[in-house]
Amino acid sequence: MRVEELNAAQMSTDDIEQWCDVLNAMTDSDMPGEPQWNSHRLRDYLSQTLPGSQRKLLVAYEDRGHFLGHSVITRLSDDPVGIVEIATRPEVRGQGIGKLLLRHTADSAEAMGCDTVCAEVIATTPAVGFYDRLGFEIAELEHRHLLRWDNIDWEFMETAAKRVAADYELRYFPGSVPASYADSYADVKAHLHSPEAPIVWLPEWRPSAEANQLATAFDTLRKRGMRPHIMVAINERTDEVVGLTEVVVSNQRPTRADQYDTVVASGHRSYGLAMTMKAALLLELRQREPQLHDVQTWTSPDAQDVNWVNAQLGFVHDVNWYDYEIPLHTLKKSLNDGT
Numbered sequence: 556m557r558v559e560e561l562n563a564a565q566m567s568t569d570d571i572e573q574w575c576d577v578l579n580a581m582t583d584s585d586m587p588g589e590p591q592w593n594s595h596r597l598r599d600y601l602s603q604t605l606p607g608s609q610r611k612l613l614v615a616y617e618d619r620g621h622f623l624g625h626s627v628i629t630r631l632s633d634d635p636v637g638i639v640e641i642a643t644r645p646e647v648r649g650q651g652i653g654k655l656l657l658r659h660t661a662d663s664a665e666a667m668g669c670d671t672v673c674a675e676v677i678a679t680t681p682a683v684g685f686y687d688r689l690g691f692e693i694a695e696l697e698h699r700h701l702l703r704w705d706n707i708d709w710e711f712m713e714t715a716a717k718r719v720a721a722d723y724e725l726r727y728f729p730g731s732v733p734a735s736y737a738d739s740y741a742d743v744k745a746h747l748h749s750p751e752a753p754i755v756w757l758p759e760w761r762p763s764a765e766a767n768q769l770a771t772a773f774d775t776l777r778k779r780g781m782r783p784h785i786m787v788a789i790n791e792r793t794d795e796v797v798g799l800t801e802v803v804v805s806n807q808r809p810t811r812a813d814q815y816d817t818v819v820a821s822g823h824r825s826y827g828l829a830m831t832m833k834a835a836l837l838l839e840l841r842q843r844e845p846q847l848h849d850v851q852t853w854t855s856p857d858a859q860d861v862n863w864v865n866a867q868l869g870f871v872h873d874v875n876w877y878d879y880e881i882p883l884h885t886l887k888k889s890l891n892d893g894t
């Protein structure tokens with residue numbers, strides 16, 4: 556068995572197809588019914604990172620033309636946490652390939668200066684047994700909710716989208732937020748740290764409270780082949796953003812939209828802005844992304860406000876996700892003990 560580091564920018568077309576094939580074999584086996592990946596702009600998805608971030612790709616194979624598994628580790632610029640994604644083909648599981656990839660990935664994490672490694676795991680999949688076995692612990696539980704396009708009550712959405720409280724106005728922005736709103740948008744993002752905010756942590760995104768990093772963050776999404784759609788609530792008296800909701804659609808899985816952050820600044824809550832913004836954004840998506848089948852979102856079970864709004868809109872909880880975590884030195888010890 557060989558493990559090789561790949562440079563995403565230099566991967567051959569065959570490498571890209573193989574990479575995609577492993578993702579789809581994993582999806583078919585572990586999450587049947589979830590959308591398939593396609594290789595369109597997969598290279599961009601793998602190679603582009605936020606400035607200052609690091610990412611390493613590894614593949615495992617016996618025959619170079621047939622990848623048996625792969626792993627990705629991403630370290631965001633000022634955070635010593637390595638986000639790990641490992642997948643092996645279902646027919647070769649239980650043969651030590653996942654562990655071999657994790658061993659090389661842990662070495663990469665060390666070289667990148669990480670002190671902790673984490674992985675997002677769907678609670679119903681075999682990955683749970685794997686990460687448990689290697690000593691990872693659950694740091695966070697999130698509920699994944701799905702809103703299926705076929706189940707959307709568009710009349711309800713139209714009514715909800717029109718219920719804008721007095722003194723507020725909704726504005727839709729595709730791709731990014733105009734510079735004139737960057738400061739207030741970033742200020743609202745800072746409210747994400749409040750206890751009732753939804754927990755959303757994705758490798759390609761981080762809640763930035765820095766206005767000057769916002770444009771870069773949106774730009775990175777676009778470079779990765781992902782299309783951000785943003786709805787904001789503006790306070791007409793101050794012409795400032797006081798609420799926002801973001802949905803991202805990827806070229807690599809274009810029928811599935813990801814709901815990113817939704818947050819309303821504390822002085823502007825209880826006016827129904829979250830519901831209005833989300834409904835209005837869904838109406839935009841109906842026009843602009845007609846290929847969509849569903850929207851997924853992740854929330855903490857404790858985020859009662861957000862969960863209530865999502866339920867009203869038709870989101871249904873279908874599966875739990877775990878954020879697994881382990882200190883790097885504990886992982887290295889566990890990998891060595893097991894040999």
Ligand SMILES: CC(C)(COP(=O)(O)OP(=O)(O)OC[C@H]1O[C@@H](n2cnc3c(N)ncnc32)[C@H](O)[C@@H]1OP(=O)(O)O)[C@@H](O)C(=O)NCCC(=O)NCCS
Nearest residue numbers: 641642643648649650651652653654681682684685688893
């Ligand atoms: C997790 C995954 C990478 C494991 O790959 P694998 O090649 O089967 O793992 P290994 O054979 O190297 O197993 C390593 C150890 O974990 C144990 N293990 C693996 N899967 C296990 C399971 N489902 N239950 C219990 N133990 C498990 C093995 O027995 C082995 O233990 P050992 O060291 O005592 O021999 C594979 O199941 C996978 O690709 N899952 C999908 C990945 C995924 O969920 N991605 C995220 C989706 S969002």
